[in-house]
Amino acid sequence: MVEEELKGKEAGSSRFDRSSSFEFVESGGSKLHNSKVDWGTILHLAFQSIGVVYGDVGTSPLYVFSSTFTSGINHKDDILGVLSIILYTLTLIPLVKYVFIVLQANDNGDGGTFALYSLICRYAKVSLIPNQQVEDQNVSNYQLQLPSKRLQLASWLKSRLEASGFAKYLLLFATMLGTSMVIGDGVLTPCISVLSAVGGIQSATTEMTQDRIVWISAAILVLLFLLQSFGTDKVGYIFAPVICVWFAMIAGIGVFNFIKYDPTVIKAVNPYYIVDYFKRNKKEAWISLGGAVLSITGTEALFADVGHFTVKSIQISMCSITYPSLILAYFGQSSYLRMHKEDVANTFYKSIPRVTLGFKSTVKIGNAYGIAVVFVMVLTSMLLVLIMVMIWKTHILLVIIYVLVIGTVELIYLSSVLYKFDDGGYLSLLVALILVTVMYVWNYVYCKKYTYELAHKISPDKLRQISADPSLCRLPGLAIFYSELVHGIPPIFQHYVENVPALHSILVFVSIKALPISKVPLEERFLFKRFQPKEMNVFRCIVRYGYKDVSFKEYSFETMLVDKLKQYLAEELSIKSSSNESSGDVVSGATDQNAGNEIQNVVFNDEEERKKVLEKVERGSREGVVHFLGESEVVAGEGANLGKKIVINYAYNVLRRNLRQSNKVFDVPHKRLVKVGMTYDL
Structure with missing residues (x-):
């Protein structure tokens, strides 16, 4: 079996993939690849994206006008002012900001707050744990495609971020908060959409009470969440036709109402009506922005869900279907309201031609939802500006324009939604606070634990000393010691040897x-x-994964590791043989014959060594693979304050016990698992 593998390696020795060797990546080798998606696939994904990405923003016409004019319409032109606000909000935020700018900041096709943070961490050393080793630079999708032109501002900003501990913590906190807000957004989105949709039944029958609406909505939500277990692909196929029909209907109804009632609402394209609206209503106009911002609910999904599709597919579906349908829907509703101001509380259903448990209405949910939506947008803009300046090296004037236009709009909306904090708006912040606390506790103790292991790691000299100890018994087989420490041997190894020689x-x-x-x-x-x-037969292996690599279930971790180890050994000896063979080019004269014989002997010896090493690994894996996992208990060190003791001794340990254990993640056979206990005083 080993000889057949060697023959295969020999036949393709010139084409060895040496990316599994530290020696290769440290010398600067890399393997880059780019994949292109054909237009047929892009259009196919664009169709699927309609069923996954736009459910939130697509249902916003159900409740935007009712949430904006909570006290009724005081002046006929107020409708034009709000319509103009909605028009330019939809244009500036979802279309300009997300579709044409933010989507370009994807992380190898994936989006979201963590994608932005990861881009910054790869360019600048702002991670709280060192993550920029030489070997990582050669992962094919790690490299950033940076502009060749260097700008002084970009270098200055990078150096300032790397030198500031406060900036590093602030970036991490912003990422945690943004992620938590997206989760809170995901909690509230189905509630407000379904509750608004079911609430429309009241327009058809007086027998439908508010309590019945709540319970029907709850049942629908349970059903929708159950459907998510089938995966994005099937959900997209199920809902894409439905939502396409929905967009066609709201667009058609919008055109009908626009022509029938008041086509003069086209005047809302003039932003003067926004100024006029604020002059007339002052504080009430500012407060009403909390309802108008609901017209862009779910916009973050354009970026967060791009990993399931492609940038082009999202751009196509947004520009060709979603955006024009929403604009037509809002213009139609505005035309209807110009003639029927009294129907503002139920605009959507009244404008159709004649055809959650904790809140019980969409008003308070809308307030909470608005805070979550706008907070995520502001945090995204903050991270995006860093990327524009530091990584994209965008011209400073364009950055300033972005901040003044997009940033100002978002901050105004944020101030408005925060005004409704005590009227249901607190919920999203409460959810975010809980999630951020959990993330902070885990990250804080993880960093402390990593620092402890780094300070107490075993040096190579100490490892050689332990391995050479004659009192140490060497057993047949292959042992795998797991650790999160990238540099050096974890202290738990020495603890094991001292107790089990x-x-x-x-x-x-x-x-x-x-x-x-x-x-x-x-x-x-x-x-x-x-x-x-080499006689120690001790190896170090780094297993690298990304933040969306959920588990190692897609392959047998143990089998892959052993195969990669054998490949590494074969490549290592092949490189050595190639070096010896190339040395024959410099020999000349009468010594050619002897030199040639010497080279042949060296090559033969290398082949023998290669066979022996590979056979030893093969035999070790056959004799049995044992997995050693560190069961380290962390406790606050002597003299620690009360807060540190609570975080480390209680909060962290509660979280750790409720997470999947490492043996489950790596699918380690229970019969061949050995856990080594040790206490870390942090």
Whole structure:
């Protein structure tokens, strides 16, 4: 079996993929690839995206006018002012900002707050845990396509961020808050959409009470969440035709109402009506922005869900279907309201031609929803400006225009929605606060734990000393020690040897490392390095994964690791053989014959060594693979204050016990699992 593998390696020795070797990546080798998607696939994904991305923003016409004019319409031209606000809000935020700017800041096709943060972390050393090792730069999707032109502002901003501990924590906090707000957004979105839709039944029958609406809405929400278990692909196919019909209907009804009632609402394209609206209503106009902002609910999904589709598919579906349908719907509703101001509380259903438990109405949900929506948008803009200046090196005038136009609009909306904090708006912030607290506790203790292991790691000299100890028994088989420490051997190894003076014939120290990218290609996950002297048969392996690589279930982790180890050894010896063969070019004269014979002997010896090493690994894996997991308990060190003790001794340990254990993540066979306990005083 080993000989057949060697023959295959020999036949393609010139084409070895050496990306699994530390020596190769440290010398600067890389393997970049670009994948192109044909237009047929793009259009197919654009259709699917309609069923996944636009459900929130597509249902916003159900409640925007009722949420904006909560006290009724005082002046006929107020409708034009609000319509103009909606028109320019839809144009500036979803279309200009997200579709044409933010989508370009995707992380290898993935979007969301973490995508923006990962881009910044890859360009500047702002991560609280070191993440910019040489070997990581050679992951095919790690590199950023940076403009060649260097700007002084970009370099200055990068150096300032890297030098400021406060800036690093602020970036992390902004990322946590943005992610938490998106989760809160996801909690509230179905509630307000379904409750508004079911509430329309009251227009048809007086027998439908508010309590019945609430319970029917709750049942529909349960059904919708159950459908999500089928995956994005099937959900897209199920809902895309439905939402396409929905957009066609609201657009058609909008055109009908626009022609029938008051076509003069076209005047709302003039932004003067916004100024006039604020002059006439002053504070009430500012407060009403909390309702108008609901016209862009779910906009963050354009960016967050791009990983399921492509940038072009989102752009096509938004520009060709969603945006024009919404504009027509709002113009139609405005035309109707110009003639029927009294129907503002139920605009959507009244304008149709004749055909949640905790809130019980869309008003308070809308207030909470508005805060979540606008907070995410503002945080996205903050991170995006850093990317524009530092990574894209955008001209400073364009950055200033973005901040003055988009930033000002979003901050005005934020001030308006925060005004309604005590009227239901607190919910989204409460959800975000809980989630941010959980994330902070985990990150704080994780960093402390990592720092402890780094300070107490075992040096290569100490490892050689332990391995050479004659009192240490070497057992047949292959042992895998898991750790999150990338540099050095974790202290838990020495703790194990001191209590169990026996080691297997082959040792592999596996370090689990999260990279600031969404996914790491499977063929680039493993990196190996052999400790010297070679006779110890001790290896270090770094397993790299991205923040969207959920688990290792797609392959047998143990089998992959052993195969990659054998590949690394074969490549290592092949490189050595190639070096010896190339040295024959410099020999000349009478010594050619002897030199040639010497080279042949060296190559033959290398082949023999290669076979022996590979056979040893093969035999070790056959004799049995044992997995060693550190069961480290963390406690606050002596003299720690009360807050630190609560966070480390209680909060963190509660979270750790409720997370999936490492043996489940790596699918480690229970019969071959050994847990090594140790206490870390942090």
